[in-house]
Amino acid sequence: MGEQAAISTLWHLLRADAEGWRLSLRGDWCLDRLAAIDAAIPKLPIPRDAIVRLEAGELKALDSAGAMLLVRRLWQAGVAWSNVRRDDLPARHRHLLDLVEQRFEEAVLAARPQPNMLARLGRAAADGLREIHSRLRFLGHAAASLAEVVIKPSHIRPRELFVQLEQVGLRALIIVTLMNFLIGVVIAYLTGIQIQKFGANIFIVDGVSLGVCRELAPVLVAVLVAGRSGSAFTAQIGAMKVADEIAAIITLGLSAFQVLVLPRLIAIILVMPLLTFIGDLAGLYGGMLIADLQLDISHAAFIERLQAVLKLKTVLIGLGKAPFFAAAIGLIACHNGLRVSRDSRSVGLATTATVVQSIVAVIVIDAFFAVLLSELDL
């Protein structure tokens, strides 16, 4: 033929002759050279229905990645595999190429669908709705179970409840006391610096008592409990879900809700006001110490002023918010725990989600109370 010049690179030699086309392979057609070969041979200029004869020529090695590239280039040129003559290749290369060609066809023919923007938007919306639905269902389930317990207190499982009371309440005491004490110290110290300038030292009592009892202690305790017990609820229930323990509880004829969710929910709602009360005391004590050290207000004077300015109402508002925080944390934590899927990774994700969501919920509820109470002039 002659009019067609032979094309050659480091990796191949392509020439046309009377019988058709000859493709001689050279060098290492291997995975480590794949990028180089891919760049060196962007395409094979072979007409669609040509007969191609493959030759090993100076081929040193051929692996499945190299074979894939060869098959892909021939496929891109439009050469049918039945037109590719492989008789001149060593048997092992022939077998490899045949397997690769067969698998390659499967890979190319089964083109995978790419989801478009609209489909993704729709999926996200559906996921969002499903999420809301799931939360509402859980809330309803929890409310119904709590109501049932009020009617039939025998449905409370005392053993589980007391375990949770200990976990959520007793074991949180030290950290709650310590943190609130420190916050009392910090508030008193910083307020004290300002107050000293005006000589209004005694007003430190008003500031610390109101701040700690009404806002700081309830929110701080809620944040601590969310991080400590909320995450634990999700992790415990989630781990049980992964290990099919929840399925086992149900097949034993028990209600997973009664065994796992209710004890935790009741425990956290009962314990949170108590922890908040301890937090109040610790915060006030911290403030009292600083008032003595920094502003020379004796403990007796502090307590006398406290009785005058701290109304019972303020303390009750602070304590009254605690069960709402607790319910939010408990519901979010148990719900996330039950929604853990089969793999262990989702336990970690759900636990993180619980902490973030419950802290956000606590602050939102607190803001809601602030607005509500000021509207009610309380």
Added chain:
Amino acid sequence: MSEPIIEAQGIRTRLGGAWVHDGVSFRVGRGELVALIGGSGTGKTVLLNELIGLIRPTGGVVRLFGTDVWQASLETLNALRCRYGVLFQDGALFSSLTVADNVAAPMREHLALPPALQSQLVEFRLAMAGLPLSAVDKKPAELSGGMRKRAALARALALEPELLFLDEPTSGLDPIAARAFDQVVRTLCDSLGLTVFMNTHDLDTLWGIVDRVIVLSDGRVIADGPVAEVARVAEPWIQSYFAAHVPHRGG
């Protein structure tokens, strides 16, 4: 036998105050498909982990491709690790990555391929392992057990290994999926010239695709040879093991 691919010499392992292996020796040549069998608790998985350099044996030598695994420097060992692939029992796919990214992970680490070529190679590896491409963008948790094994096989094959370790490749699969998986392994072994070393309990795998069986019992190799030969060895454990199943093929 030419230069052996795997060579274990007098491996001794002490775990929890007991000798799990007490002088285990065998060799595996290029292109062989070898199965290691033994009762539960005979340390098959421990032995496999010692071969791939995860657990250090108390005594003895492990050579892969002629290199002593436990004398090699970290560099040599890592170069060696690119030459073999491992399929762990439950796949050990990275749960935060999609199937495609799982297969691409070793390529990203060790090869600098242009993105288009890499994704072609990933899809091709998945097709080689027999995974439908509809599964490519899924997370491992969304796959069935059989699909997970195939995805993990595709990852083990990512770097074109010469040697493949399989830990209980067919456990947890239904018989149909298990036989299909066996065929994939056999085909790869024949066409790519792979050497395969597997732990298994599956008698159908033994009779169906395996060239040679190594039997581990009481910390030693008690039989080593083709399946039909090993099945005739007059040893109580081997006899009861093979009696548990009537071979429908070659037996």
